[in-house]
Amino acid sequence: MMVPRTDDLPFPPSVEEFYPPSLIDGAGYWLTKFTLLVWLAVGLIIVFFLVAYRNPKMVPTRGQWIAETVYGFNRENVAKDLIGHEGIKFAPYFTTLFCFILLTNLFGIIPGIQISPNSHIAFPIVLTAITYVMFIAVGVRKFGFARYVKQSLVPAAPWFILPLLIPIEFFSTFIVRPVTLSLRLFANMFAGHMILLVFILGGFVLLNANVALAPISLLSWLLAIALTFLEALVAILQAYVFVILTSSYVQGALAEQH
Amino acid sequence: MAGDQSPQRRRDEDEAAAGAGQGWTAVSYLIGGMLVWGFIGWLVDRWLDTGGIATAVGAVLGAAGGVYLIVRRLGA
Numbered sequence: 314m315m316v317p318r319t320d321d322l323p324f325p326p327s328v329e330e331f332y333p334p335s336l337i338d339g340a341g342y343w344l345t346k347f348t349l350l351v352w353l354a355v356g357l358i359i360v361f362f363l364v365a366y367r368n369p370k371m372v373p374t375r376g377q378w379i380a381e382t383v384y385g386f387n388r389e390n391v392a393k394d395l396i397g398h399e400g401i402k403f404a405p406y407f408t409t410l411f412c413f414i415l416l417t418n419l420f421g422i423i424p425g426i427q428i429s430p431n432s433h434i435a436f437p438i439v440l441t442a443i444t445y446v447m448f449i450a451v452g453v454r455k456f457g458f459a460r461y462v463k464q465s466l467v468p469a470a471p472w473f474i475l476p477l478l479i480p481i482e483f484f485s486t487f488i489v490r491p492v493t494l495s496l497r498l499f500a501n502m503f504a505g506h507m508i509l510l511v512f513i514l515g516g517f518v519l520l521n522a523n524v525a526l527a528p529i530s531l532l533s534w535l536l537a538i539a540l541t542f543l544e545a546l547v548a549i550l551q552a553y554v555f556v557i558l559t560s561s562y563v564q565g566a567l568a569e570q571h
Numbered sequence: 572m573a574g575d576q577s578p579q580r581r582r583d584e585d586e587a588a589a590g591a592g593q594g595w596t597a598v599s600y601l602i603g604g605m606l607v608w609g610f611i612g613w614l615v616d617r618w619l620d621t622g623g624i625a626t627a628v629g630a631v632l633g634a635a636g637g638v639y640l641i642v643r644r645l646g647a
Contacts, residue, residue, distance in 0.1 A: 468640060470643060474639065477635075478639065478640055481600060481603055481607055481636050481637060484603045484606065485604075488603075489603050490599070493595070558592060565592075
């Protein structure tokens with residue numbers, strides 16, 4: 314059985330795992346494994362939806378059915394249920410966001426790729442920035458800037474308590490929301506990748522240290538398999554949570570204050 | 572296809588999703604309140620050199636404000 318030499322293995326795994334090298338000298342950060350994966354995800358989603366809808370039939374083909382289910386889920390359960398009738402025009406964006414995050418998350422467990430671009434905080438930050446600008450812009454467009462600020466920062470409370478509450482509202486709505494939205498997606502993907510590295514590489518390190526530890530290595534690898542299934546669940550769930558929260562923030566911005 | 576869920580199931584999923592958003596809002600009011608007013612209290616501490624009491628007062632005020640906001644915005 315071929316076992317990798319331990320001095321070659323990056324064990325214990327470090328943060329350097331999440332800074333992949335530039336693929337072409339001189340390209341710097343613009344061409345790494347992460348950027349290739351992001352472009353791959355974009356290309357796959359575009360191709361999938363184009364092909365699925367090339368010849369739509371009344372009795373849908375399999376690809377068409379998958380595309381319709383994904384779009385229908387986002388349109389009904391995410392956009393319409395949370396936001397209401399106004400939400401339907403956000404459905405294409407939510408569908409795209411859901412598919413993109415789902416695909417990039419699943420890259421973390423697909424053999425050969427085995428890392429998600431979302432495990433580097435830059436990518437969740439950009440997605441969150443879009444959500445942040447979106448819910449503020451939607452609120453400002455509907456209510457005008459002054460009224461939107463008033464209804465999102467000034468709760469219905471007696472005037473003497475307002476100075477206590479307004480900083481809390483500002484912090485909670487405009488600072489905590491973007492930070493937790495990006496951090497949640499990033500931390501889930503980062504931790505998932507780390508734990509898979511620990512258990513898989515650890516199995517090899519144990520084996521190299523002492524052949525008698527082979528049963529423990531096996532246990533480590535079985536656990537890695539179980540954790541891979543957990544990673545699949547986490548990937549789908551985090552994509553869903555991101556889109557649901559984006560929709561909830563848009564709904565909060567559009568809601569009339571009583 | 573897209574519209575043939577029964578009304579009961581849609582209401583449940585709607586409540587679950589709205590509940591998730593409300594849960595996070597409640598947590599962020601509580602923790603955010605304590606952080607914001609704890610920080611302001613800490614600044615007052617440095618300015619008046621009161622040795623920690625202003626930070627504690629700020630954190631308690633922030634917690635109270637957070638609880639008040641939760642009750643007002645999300646309903647008791």
